[in-house]
Amino acid sequence: MIYLHLFYTFFLIGLFGFGGGYGMLSLIQTETVLRHHWLSSAEFTNIVAISQMTPGPIGINSATYCGYTAVHNAGFGGGMAVLGSITATIAIVLPSLILMVLISRMFLKYMNNPIVQSVFAGLRPVVVGLLAAATLLLCNAENFSVPSVNPWQFCISLFLFAATFAGTMWMKINPIRMICYAAFAGLVLLY
């Protein structure tokens, strides 16, 4: 049953995930964190961090990880959990396979059609909004802590957010290096 859920959810994500890896984030987050509770928000953020540091697209990474964790948390053993991650990964790639093959076979000549282009044009500003929503959804207590609970961690979190934002936006520091700095800061200041 959980395999069906996994398959359906990640098939949906693959089918509607416009705008590349980042554009898919809010979709993945809504489905896996808010709706199915397969991951906590902190776990989801950890996966995004891991995806930044390892090769591979965020979509595949989160599908593999969610597939494993969801089955594991449901109380099954390791082998079944591996099967879960295989299910989720196939499910997220399958819409791509179907769509790309259909387009290659039949619709290649329609892709420059003005109507098709205007559908894509309508999606473009929405992808920006999807990304903004992903950011806003991640600004929560699990990632930043709360001033009333842990003011020290909250201040450090805000500082690390601002520093990373400035570092990658204007100073063009490599994101992986920024993550390493943040990890070091966490080790020193939040241990």
Place this chain on the structure above:
Amino acid sequence: MEISFVRPLTPKGTRTDEGIYHFIYFLSIRNPVQKENISPISGHHPPSSFYWDAFKTFFKIGAFTLGGGYAMLPILQQEVVEKKRWIPQDQFIDLIAIAQSCPGVLAANISIFVGYKIRKLPGALCTCLGAVLPSFLIILCIALFLHQFMDIPWVAAMFRGIRPAVVALIAVPTFQLAKEARITLTTCWIPLATALLIWLLGVNPVYVILAAGVGGFLYGKYIRPTE
């Protein structure tokens, strides 16, 4: 034994790829791939070892490009267009443009497109498997051990520092994407409304995407012609 690898020019504007190029250069000296001067254009069929070759090529690209789809484009072009000559340059650019506007994981889309172009469905399955397998295996290993790792206090502390930084790393491309999508004062309500609907009202992004597609279709069909 002929070493077929032509050292790729480092494309401008890529940040971390230099080291990766060196690494793949190193790999290709150790395991030189015989050059097949047969292109799909000339009508000759590639030899049957094509599937294995294609799988290896995409596996290599998937395993060594950090950051997914966009990061793999320059290196993919070197391999598929210039080194292996599976697809001519102009077709490759068209394929990428379509793959980017379609839904789904970009790396999967491109690999399927290229594979299908050369050897139909079996080719697409090979290239797709090659592109997906490295990240699948890496994340599976991480998933197996992350829970134990997270119980170590200093690892948990590191991730407490990493998480706010990652939120910033997602915030930055929002602004860059807004610039690329040419958001103006008249269109800025669309991303704002999208973000608020999803964030505050908990609307499923799927409905917003569907509405945007329909909106774009109606705009292109009825409003733009009359403007």
